[in-house]
Amino acid sequence: MYKIEYAADLAESIKLLVVLAPMVAAKAQAGHFVVVRNGEKGERIPLTIAGYDRQKGTITLVVQSVGKSSSEICALQEGDALTDVLGPLGHATHIERVGTVLCVAGGVGVAPVYPIAKAFKEAGNRLISVIGARSKDLIFFQTEMKAVSDVVHYTTDDGSYGLHGFVTDAVKNIVEGGEKVDKVIAIGPLPMMKAVADLTRNYGISTVVSLNALMVDGTGMCGGCRVTVGGETKFSCVDGPDFDGHKVDFAELLRRQTRFSEEEKMAYGRYRKEEHKCRIR
Amino acid sequence: MSDKVRMREQSPEERIKNFNEVPYGYDEREALQEASRCLGCKKHPCTRGCPVEVNIPEFIARIKESDFIGAVEVIKRKNSLPAICGRVCPQENQCESYCVLGRKGEPVAIGRLERFAADYEREHRQTGMTAAPSSGSKTKVAVIGAGPAGLTAAADLALLGYEVVLFEALHAPGGVLRYGIPEFRLPKAILDEEVGYIRSLGVDIRYNMLVGATLSIDDLFADGYKAVFIGTGAGLPYFLGIPGENLNGVYSANEFLTRVNLMRAYRFPEYDTPVRIGRHVAVVGGGNVAMDAARTALRLGADKVSIVYRRAWEEMPARAEEKHHGREEGIDFKLLNNPVAILGDEKGWVKGMECVRMELGEPDESGRRRPVVIEGSEYVLDVDTVVVSIGQGPNPLLVQSTSGLETNKRGNITADPDTMATSIPGVYAGGDIVTGAATVIAAMGAGKIAAGNIDKYLKIKGL
Ligand SMILES: Cc1cc2nc3c(=O)[nH]c(=O)nc-3n(C[C@H](O)[C@H](O)[C@H](O)COP(=O)(O)OP(=O)(O)OC[C@H]3O[C@@H](n4cnc5c(N)ncnc54)[C@H](O)[C@@H]3O)c2cc1C
Ligand SMILES: Cc1cc2nc3c(=O)[nH]c(=O)nc-3n(C[C@H](O)[C@H](O)[C@H](O)COP(=O)(O)OP(=O)(O)OC[C@H]3O[C@@H](n4cnc5c(N)ncnc54)[C@H](O)[C@@H]3O)c2cc1C
Ligand code: SF4
Ligand code: FES
Numbered sequence: 001m002y003k004i005e006y007a008a009d010l011a012e013s014i015k016l017l018v019v020l021a022p023m024v025a026a027k028a029q030a031g032h033f034v035v036v037r038n039g040e041k042g043e044r045i046p047l048t049i050a051g052y053d054r055q056k057g058t059i060t061l062v063v064q065s066v067g068k069s070s071s072e073i074c075a076l077q078e079g080d081a082l083t084d085v086l087g088p089l090g091h092a093t094h095i096e097r098v099g100t101v102l103c104v105a106g107g108v109g110v111a112p113v114y115p116i117a118k119a120f121k122e123a124g125n126r127l128i129s130v131i132g133a134r135s136k137d138l139i140f141f142q143t144e145m146k147a148v149s150d151v152v153h154y155t156t157d158d159g160s161y162g163l164h165g166f167v168t169d170a171v172k173n174i175v176e177g178g179e180k181v182d183k184v185i186a187i188g189p190l191p192m193m194k195a196v197a198d199l200t201r202n203y204g205i206s207t208v209v210s211l212n213a214l215m216v217d218g219t220g221m222c223g224g225c226r227v228t229v230g231g232e233t234k235f236s237c238v239d240g241p242d243f244d245g246h247k248v249d250f251a252e253l254l255r256r257q258t259r260f261s262e263e264e265k266m267a268y269g270r271y272r273k274e275e276h277k278c279r280i281r
Numbered sequence: 282m283s284d285k286v287r288m289r290e291q292s293p294e295e296r297i298k299n300f301n302e303v304p305y306g307y308d309e310r311e312a313l314q315e316a317s318r319c320l321g322c323k324k325h326p327c328t329r330g331c332p333v334e335v336n337i338p339e340f341i342a343r344i345k346e347s348d349f350i351g352a353v354e355v356i357k358r359k360n361s362l363p364a365i366c367g368r369v370c371p372q373e374n375q376c377e378s379y380c381v382l383g384r385k386g387e388p389v390a391i392g393r394l395e396r397f398a399a400d401y402e403r404e405h406r407q408t409g410m411t412a413a414p415s416s417g418s419k420t421k422v423a424v425i426g427a428g429p430a431g432l433t434a435a436a437d438l439a440l441l442g443y444e445v446v447l448f449e450a451l452h453a454p455g456g457v458l459r460y461g462i463p464e465f466r467l468p469k470a471i472l473d474e475e476v477g478y479i480r481s482l483g484v485d486i487r488y489n490m491l492v493g494a495t496l497s498i499d500d501l502f503a504d505g506y507k508a509v510f511i512g513t514g515a516g517l518p519y520f521l522g523i524p525g526e527n528l529n530g531v532y533s534a535n536e537f538l539t540r541v542n543l544m545r546a547y548r549f550p551e552y553d554t555p556v557r558i559g560r561h562v563a564v565v566g567g568g569n570v571a572m573d574a575a576r577t578a579l580r581l582g583a584d585k586v587s588i589v590y591r592r593a594w595e596e597m598p599a600r601a602e603e604k605h606h607g608r609e610e611g612i613d614f615k616l617l618n619n620p621v622a623i624l625g626d627e628k629g630w631v632k633g634m635e636c637v638r639m640e641l642g643e644p645d646e647s648g649r650r651r652p653v654v655i656e657g658s659e660y661v662l663d664v665d666t667v668v669v670s671i672g673q674g675p676n677p678l679l680v681q682s683t684s685g686l687e688t689n690k691r692g693n694i695t696a697d698p699d700t701m702a703t704s705i706p707g708v709y710a711g712g713d714i715v716t717g718a719a720t721v722i723a724a725m726g727a728g729k730i731a732a733g734n735i736d737k738y739l740k741i742k743g744l
Pocket of ligand 1: 069257
């Protein structure tokens, strides 16, 4: 069991968990993820390591409830525990000094972006961040991102904070406003990563995306997480999760995300009914 | 000479609706009757056919005397997991193929007798019989991978007096026995009991430990382990490399079976992991893995399941019993057929598989007649789910993170077949990671040889 040392709500249905996992913390680097399981009947789900403290032996996870498993994890409190935490998995993000790095985060994607931004900053790059969300109250990690960025831009879909629009609008403004960007890191929902990659392709700026394919083991054993990159089949868990955004077949990946939609919907529906009953009691 | 005693089993109509074990196993009377067929040959050729050289007539003699516990003791001198081997070994290619009775009629049902004895002992085992040896300042040995190779090596090393820690990547032990072989062939309760026995010997199993990510072999030595055994298996699924393989509805056998066995998707939504099965499932391949996937698909409610295999019935490498059971259960065998493309609908789901028919040509390197495509024989098989089970290779993760560990060109770790020693002093390897996908008993045999040689190595080194 992996004890939750601290839990906090970051925004509506987004939770931060600090989990005791010393061996994972000891090896964790920006870009790594873990596979966690909650309960003996739980499924294995991948979550990015949003931070780690080697001394305390903890890792930070930021979870958004989108279905049954993530909702159950979001309901955990300080003192509870995760049944399994496996990691660190995947290749760490390749950090180098390139000049100016633009980190683009969509929604909960700011959690995985943060350690990467921090590492690029520490490697001596100028760092510009774009943080996009549906509305103001869904933005979190503002202080953290500010601390590692030279400039932070915000966008909201409803205009409640920062630029009224999408992250791509901000990226466009930045690049076309004359900023020489050498590398883009984009993490968030698939359509957002695709939109950013499509945009930066025109500018010829190298763009790294972190793919959230459906996973089971996270160790290269099942092939369920396969994606097509540059015409070749890759396993996102062991070959990624970072890939060249200009080469990813996003249409295929978007489609593969729906492999179990019906089952997921059914499980979530049942879960919400059960939860509702508990609340009434 | 009489035929071997039949084993009672669930009827095909009944069993395709559940995941319970198919054969019931012998009762005492049946076991005694079958054991009485053994001639107790002095030279006992059967033993030669056993990869771990169980003294077969000796254990059968104990059964004849109704000393069932004694029978298991004889087996366990060589094989620590008899309840498992009795169920999954390809006996027809091993011990039973050497039995003298087989020349004129049916060989002794050695596997069924092994299973009977092991089940008897498990049901009558006194708990707490094997107390955990007290841990003093013992030499520490690390074992990587809790499949049959690792479990066997760990058990033997514990019996030799070492402090053994077993590092497993998944959240449960057993390797393929857990995630690959289905409940109806190997009940997980049996695996759990066998693992419980190994733990009772003092083996400490730690889960969620992916060696190569969570820790490295260098870390193990730095932590005071004096020797390491690698039994990480052949866990990397191969794909066909044909168009349409990434469509929705195409699984590797590993993904399909892991969802169902390790994650228990057959009990979704009680268990959280889903699996989706269509009306008509094609399973590509002809080994045990393909048979397991096909029979699992039937039990999940597919209307029709076809095995698509490029050679003929005789060449299918699956265990004879599984082929027989699959046929009884109504699996459609499309033999001498090979897929060339998987076709998708506008939404990206599988809607068919284009195949070609094959005929047998000249023998190839393996001595089997090579299948060649019949020109113009293309046709479309109407399927909505495809399970690819054409084999597995070694997962490169551990090797990549260990400098100086030699492999062959296929990526299997190179180990001395007599000692299981690798290119790194103190590091041993065995099972599928060395041989490529093979058998449970071969993996156990390798674990056993390695344990003995690790003991020798540590004694010579004075560690
Ligand atoms: C490398 C990686 C890192 C991730 N990091 C984070 C993170 O830091 N924070 C976070 O909130 N989420 C993260 N995710 C996504 C997270 O794993 C899914 O949201 C979660 O599995 C959904 O489970 P569920 O049962 O709640 O929802 P479901 O009802 O199962 O599904 C809801 C949605 O989540 C997607 N999903 C379902 N299962 C998986 C799975 N096994 N892997 C990936 N996506 C899945 C589905 O496509 C669907 O769109 C990451 C995914 C990957 C692959
Ligand atoms: C579906 C299926 C059916 C089969 N049916 C039969 C049968 O009927 N009869 C038969 O004799 N054989 C059968 N086989 C073959 C047999 O199961 C294997 O040959 C045998 O399990 C190999 O044992 P192993 O210990 O070498 O590896 P595995 O059983 O593969 O176990 C390896 C273990 O190591 C773990 N691991 C891998 N990498 C790491 C790492 N880096 N760090 C930590 N742990 C790691 C894995 O999670 C796994 O638990 C079947 C195989 C499959 C897939
Ligand atoms: S060869 Fe057959 S009959 Fe002879 S000892 Fe072995 S099992 Fe018995
Ligand atoms: S999650 Fe199974 S291979 Fe990537």
